[in-house]
Amino acid sequence: AQKITQTQPGMFVQEKEAVTLDCTYDTSDQSYGLFWYKQPSSGEMIFLIYQGSYDEQNATEGRYSLNFQKARKSANLVISASQLGDSAMYFCLSGGSNYKLTFGKGTLLTVNP
Amino acid sequence: DGGITQSPKYLFRKEGQNVTLSCEQNLNHDAMYWYRQDPGQGLRLIYYSQIVNDFQKGDIAEGYSVSREKKESFPLTVTSAQKNPTAFYLCASSWTGGLKTQYFGPGTRLLVL
Numbered sequence: 001a002q003k004i005t006q007t008q009p010g011m012f013v014q015e016k017e018a019v020t021l022d023c024t025y026d027t028s029d030q031s032y033g034l035f036w037y038k039q040p041s042s043g044e045m046i047f048l049i050y051q052g053s054y055d056e057q058n059a060t061e062g063r064y065s066l067n068f069q070k071a072r073k074s075a076n077l078v079i080s081a082s083q084l085g086d087s088a089m090y091f092c093l094s095g096g097s098n099y100k101l102t103f104g105k106g107t108l109l110t111v112n113p
Numbered sequence: 114d115g116g117i118t119q120s121p122k123y124l125f126r127k128e129g130q131n132v133t134l135s136c137e138q139n140l141n142h143d144a145m146y147w148y149r150q151d152p153g154q155g156l157r158l159i160y161y162s163q164i165v166n167d168f169q170k171g172d173i174a175e176g177y178s179v180s181r182e183k184k185e186s187f188p189l190t191v192t193s194a195q196k197n198p199t200a201f202y203l204c205a206s207s208w209t210g211g212l213k214t215q216y217f218g219p220g221t222r223l224l225v226l
Binding site: 004031032033035037042043044045046047050091095096097099100101103104105106 | 144146153154155156157158161163171201203205207209211212213214215216217218219220222
């Protein structure tokens, strides 16, 4: 079984600053993956970044990076140089050997001008 | 452009009525998924299919049915047995063969009259 905990229901950041969204996970799988998705007010879930449990380097995709600390079971998302369009709900997900994904409850990020 | 389409964007259901939500993908993915999202919550898996003519129940399959007659299509029927169908429904697809990134459609919002 897998469990995802996102402890920040809401976060605020000033435009052009960096922000870290927290995610901790619990899993019994030896091999697993962690995902971050963005859900704007339109509702579509947009894939941002993926980290495999055996990846030694932290994943990066443009302004997004994943701070993966395996021993602490954390997979925090870092957004650099925030933009107004980054305002959205952000979900941390985990998946194991089957196809099922476990979702966190999400963090609502608001970027202020 | 490759992607996932869902229709309609909004759907209204009367008491005792079955309604069908459409999901089509042209990404050539083998696997497709249906999720339900309630306000302020993450997504919960309803059904998934890894191959044509085969599908499995997810965590909340009661009151729902699916079919997978074509690779591109995975329609979801919300039956009258689903007593609380008001929610946002998201369809996703992915490659198979272990944990893969899922790509989502724009969603259908179902409301009960």
